[in-house]
Amino acid sequence: MDRRPDPAGVxxxxxxxxxxxxxxxxxxxxxxxxxQGHHVLAVARRPAVFAEASQAWPGALVQVEADLALQSGRxxxxxxxxxxxxxxTALINNAGVGMxxxxxxxxxxxxxxxxxDASILQRFMDINAHAPIALALALLPMFxxxxxxxxxxxxxxxxxxxxxxxxxAMSKAALESASAVMAADLRGTPITVNVLNPxxxxxxxxxxxxxxxxxxxxxxxxxxxxxxxxxxxxxxxGMHGRRVTATRWNxxxxxxxxxPIGWPQLANDSTWTAEPPIDIQGKxx
Numbered sequence: 460m461d462r463r464p465d466p467a468g469v470x471x472x473x474x475x476x477x478x479x480x481x482x483x484x485x486x487x488x489x490x491x492x493x494x495q496g497h498h499v500l501a502v503a504r505r506p507a508v509f510a511e512a513s514q515a516w517p518g519a520l521v522q523v524e525a526d527l528a529l530q531s532g533r534x535x536x537x538x539x540x541x542x543x544x545x546x547x548t549a550l551i552n553n554a555g556v557g558m559x560x561x562x563x564x565x566x567x568x569x570x571x572x573x574x575x576d577a578s579i580l581q582r583f584m585d586i587n588a589h590a591p592i593a594l595a596l597a598l599l600p601m602f603x604x605x606x607x608x609x610x611x612x613x614x615x616x617x618x619x620x621x622x623x624x625x626x627x628a629m630s631k632a633a634l635e636s637a638s639a640v641m642a643a644d645l646r647g648t649p650i651t652v653n654v655l656n657p658x659x660x661x662x663x664x665x666x667x668x669x670x671x672x673x674x675x676x677x678x679x680x681x682x683x684x685x686x687x688x689x690x691x692x693x694x695x696x697g698m699h700g701r702r703v704t705a706t707r708w709n710x711x712x713x714x715x716x717x718x719p720i721g722w723p724q725l726a727n728d729s730t731w732t733a734e735p736p737i738d739i740q741g742k743x744x
Contacts, residue, residue: 569623
């Protein structure tokens with residue numbers, strides 16, 4: 460039996476899975492997507508309270524408590540999507556772990572290599588890289604047959620190269636690379652893959668600062684929601700294989716905030732010859 464949703468989703472509405480729904484960005488995404496008419500399956504490791512949203516949009520919000528670093532957690536999401544909606548139109552991989560989980564003052568005193576062990580590296584890779592890609596692959600057969608959207612929340616090149624950020628940098632670089640490959644593999648299909656770069660540290664518990672001046676400099680989660688919601692919509696069909704920076708977002712000119720995922724222009728320095736050279740737009744030259 461084909462249980463994928465009709466072209467508009469369920470009852471004429473798109474179905475979007477949001478991970479990391481209990482955090483600052485996630486809660487903002489859930490609210491914004493509901494306002495735009497989506498059914499939302501909100502995934503979080505701990506119980507999230509969306510009482511007001513549930514009352515305002517009855518039947519449109521489903522909450523799933525799951526640890527996506529575990530296979531059982533990802534299975535729970537897949538089961539919930541099938542049971543409640545029969546399929547989905549968009550997946551927003553927002554869940555992540557940051558440097559503050561190792562030491563709260565990381566932004567003032569860089570983490571030393573001697574403070575990092577294999578368990579820390581594994582945890583960051585499991586949550587920031589393996590979980591989002593594994594979840595996307597598990598949900599791929601359930602995407603709408605006419606259009607689908609995968610949005611992976613990444614980070615800037617600056618963060619990937621920042622001293623003292625080894626666990627975070629390597630895991631987000633892995634997500635960026637995997638997103639680029641997945642986008643290439645899905646080229647020509649109705650499913651698009653894009654990365655959202657907030658453009659700097661966001662005001663979430665993961666990046667909270669003690670000093671007011673530093674705290675005030677953080678990006679508001681509300682700034683991240685508009686480009687993510689657009690990328691999760693049917694209107695974004697022309698955007699594929701791009702990294703969109705929220706701080707550059709202009710709803711009237713979405714491409715102005717977009718660059719190729721993974722900086723493919725650097726591939727021209729490679730000695731690989733099996734594939735055609737890649738131009739700066741991420742297309743064969």
